[in-house]
Amino acid sequence: MRFDATFPQNFRCLSVFVAGLGLISGLKAADATKPIFGPTIVNPGKPSGARPEGMVWIPGGEFSMGSGDAAEMCGTNEPVFDAQPVHRVYVDGFWMDATEVTNAQFKRFVEATGYVTVAERTPRAEDFPSVPKEMLRAGSLVFSAPKDAVPLNDVSGWWQYVSGASWKTPDGPGSNLVGNDSFPVVHVAYDDAVAYTRWAGKRLPTEAEWEFAARGGVAGLPYTWGKDLKPGGKWQANIWQGHFPNQNTGEDGFVGLAPVASFSTNPYGLSDMSGNVWEWCSDWYRPDTYSVLAAQPPPARNPTGPSESNDPTEPGVPKRVQRGGSYLCTDQYCTRYLVGSRGRGEPSTGSNHVGFRCVRGP
Numbered sequence: 001m002r003f004d005a006t007f008p009q010n011f012r013c014l015s016v017f018v019a020g021l022g023l024i025s026g027l028k029a030a031d032a033t034k035p036i037f038g039p040t041i042v043n044p045g046k047p048s049g050a051r052p053e054g055m056v057w058i059p060g061g062e063f064s065m066g067s068g069d070a071a072e073m074c075g076t077n078e079p080v081f082d083a084q085p086v087h088r089v090y091v092d093g094f095w096m097d098a099t100e101v102t103n104a105q106f107k108r109f110v111e112a113t114g115y116v117t118v119a120e121r122t123p124r125a126e127d128f129p130s131v132p133k134e135m136l137r138a139g140s141l142v143f144s145a146p147k148d149a150v151p152l153n154d155v156s157g158w159w160q161y162v163s164g165a166s167w168k169t170p171d172g173p174g175s176n177l178v179g180n181d182s183f184p185v186v187h188v189a190y191d192d193a194v195a196y197t198r199w200a201g202k203r204l205p206t207e208a209e210w211e212f213a214a215r216g217g218v219a220g221l222p223y224t225w226g227k228d229l230k231p232g233g234k235w236q237a238n239i240w241q242g243h244f245p246n247q248n249t250g251e252d253g254f255v256g257l258a259p260v261a262s263f264s265t266n267p268y269g270l271s272d273m274s275g276n277v278w279e280w281c282s283d284w285y286r287p288d289t290y291s292v293l294a295a296q297p298p299p300a301r302n303p304t305g306p307s308e309s310n311d312p313t314e315p316g317v318p319k320r321v322q323r324g325g326s327y328l329c330t331d332q333y334c335t336r337y338l339v340g341s342r343g344r345g346e347p348s349t350g351s352n353h354v355g356f357r358c359v360r361g362p
């Protein structure tokens with residue numbers, strides 16, 4: 001539900017906030033002992049074809065997928081049980097965009113096709129019968145830092161539905177993309193991302209492909225770059241420093257979004273697999289996806305996710321998986337920039353911290 005009079009309740013998972021842990025039924029807390037990550041067994045060989053522009057080869061193979069740290073959290077003290085248990089998964093090799101899709105790339109797509117994104121379309125009264133007509137305005141969610149500290153259990157303290165906000169006016173009417181060609185495109189709904197991938201002859205990654213790629217062939221590390229948050233005192237990703245959500249010190253070099261590839265790449269040559277913007281994956285979201293796979297003989301081969309979504313924190317609202325966290329991630333609120341953790345979003349809901357990247361077969 002991109003637009004609804006009950007805002008902000010339906011937008012909770014944008015950043016990704018979840019209240020009511022008690023609602024997550026059927027999930028058990030992880031054992032006190034750490035889950036064991038097996039080695040990553042990388043497929044040999046390379047594709048014979050030429051490397052597609054802007055993409056890197058992800059060899060695929062077998063790896064341990066999931067989060068090893070039950071202390072990871074999202075929202076006010078919600079541990080990431082949905083990323084457990086760690087289980088064995090196999091994925092075939094594929095090409096992946098080295099960076100998040102940029103404004104310049106998305107602009108070429110829109111110019112070639114005339115595509116109008118979900119955020120630019122005026123919501124139809126018949127789709128939102130309970131919403132007063134005057135509130136049916138095209139727009140999207142924009143992060144807006146409050147002046148002072150606010151309670152972290154109410155996302156309306158920092159998310160605003162801005163009429164007229166879209167990929168080309170990311171902060172709302174009057175804003176533009178001048179100088180921002182190499183920034184990740186934002187305010188893209190799931191359908192917008194899929195439309196772009198089709199035009200580009202690509203597709204969205206599955207969640208398993210995304211995590212295999214993000215781990216860079218290395219097993220069981222918490223971050224895409226290794227085991228320490230700030231090796232050598234240096235930030236490795238565009239996340240939040242300061243006090244969330246009212247004060248961002250920009251210690252990593254960026255207060256808001258960063259141009260893609262502003263930080264070191266992972267071993268596969270991928271940029272920003274942690275932080276900057278959340279990235280859409282093709283799987284439906286369910287918190288029990290991993291426990292279902294873990295109960296089957298390993299490894300799960302090229303998993304594509306459950307056949308339908310279920311998010312017990314918002315019953316009836318379908319969700320697609322998002323991965324990687326964003327520039328708003330912080331240990332004070334949401335640690336889902338960690339490589340094994342998961343996010344999700346309602347497919348028609350974009351915001352200024354959600355984007356995507358594409359993959360394609362060899």
Ligand SMILES: [Cu+2]
Pocket residue numbers: 015016325326328329330334335336337
């Ligand atoms: Cu986060």
